[in-house]
Amino acid sequence: MGADEAVTPLTIQARVPGAAPPPQVLRGPARSPATGALRPVVAGIGFRHATTPDEILTLVAAGLRQADLAGARLSALATAADRAGDSAIRAAAETLGVPVVAVAVEALREAGRRVVTRSARIEASRGVGSLAEAAALAAAGPDARLVLPRIASAGATCALAASGDDLPS
Template identity: 55%
Template structure:
C-alpha cells in the first residue's frame, strides 16, 4: 500500500504521521502494510514529512509533476485550488496512484486533517 500525502507549510510530523495511521486504520490495514509514502517531488525533502516517514521506517518518494498529472484521471477528489496550483484534483490521491504504479487503484480516497491530506493506493509495481 502506498500513502500519498499533501501538507501545508508548517504542518508537523506528528500530524502527518497521525493522518497516515488514521488512513491505514480506516482502510482496515496495519502500519506494516505500508510500502511507501509519496508526495510531490518538490515537497519530498521537507523535514516534517521525512520525520513522519521515519516513524514507518520509510523514506518519502517524490513524484514529478508530469507523473502527478498523468495520474489525475484516476483521482476521485476534485479541488479547484489544487487543480489550478498543481494540475491535479488531489495531490494525495495523485501521488499515491503515481507512486503505486499504472495499474494501481485507490484503496482509500483523500482524508484530511487541519494541515494535511492522505490517500491510499494499492501497490501495483510502482515506486
Template identity: 55%
Template sequence: MSAGPSLVAGVGFRRGAGSDEIAAIISLALVEAGAERGQLAAIATAEDRAGEPAIREAAGAFGLTVEGISPEALAACDDRVPTRSARIEALRGVGSLCEAAALASAGSDGRLVLPRIARGSVTCALAFRTETRHRPVG
C-alpha cells in the first residue's frame, strides 16, 4: 500500500453496537489489508446511521468524521459489491452496506482492497480512493 491517506473504511452496524466494537473492526480491517492507520482517509456508512454516537465516536478515535452515503449512492455501487447478504439486500437494496459505502465514498475509480469482514454486530470493508481530494457524497 502507498503512503498517505487513500483508504475508505465502509462500516455497517446494528443498533446497539459500541464505538469500541466499530473502532476495533476498522483497525482489524487495516491489519488484514496490510495498511497503516495513517492511510485511512474516511469512514463511511449509510446516511441515516452517520449521526449515531457509536460511529461518530469510533471515527473520532481515528481523527476522522463520518461520511453519510445516500441510498441512491449506495445503490449506484451495488454492481461492484461482491458480497451478497439477503438481509441487507432486503433492508438496503445492496448486497453489502459496508462495501457499497466504501466504494461510494472512494468514487467511481475506487476499488475494494478488502471485502467485507464481520465481527459481532459490525461489518467493515476497505476501498482505495484514487483521488485524495474530498469527493461529494450522495
C-alpha cells in the first residue's frame, strides 16, 4: 500500500443484544484446541491525539511478547469508529499490513460488559472501562476472549483478543 492510499476502516456494529457473558481472559497461547494452530489476534488500541505510529507499533509488539504470541498472526488493529481515520493508527496498520477496524459506539459498549480493566476517565468519556479491551473483543467476534488485558504507554493502550469460537469454557 502506497503512501497516497488510505486505509479503509471496517465498521463493527453491536452483534448480540442483551446480557453478555462474564469477563474471561484466555490463558496461555491463543491456539485452536482442534488444530493447535495460532488463532488470528486482534489488537484493540486506545490512543491520544498526539500519539505517534511508532508508539502504537511498540505497544503492540510489547503486548504480543507479554502474551507469548510473538509469532501470532495479527489480523487487525481495532479502535473506536471516531478515531479509526487518525493518521497514527492508519500508519501503524499499514506498517503491520493489517486493516483498521472501526468499532461503533454500540459495539464498544456491548463488548465493554466483558472488559476486565476499569479506567474511570475512559468510563466517563466512552462508557466502557477500557477502550482497548472493548475494541479488541468487539472486533474479534461475539465469542472472543481477551488474550492480554490492557497495557499502556504514555499515549496509548493496547489489549489483545482472539476468537473464542472453539475455546473451552
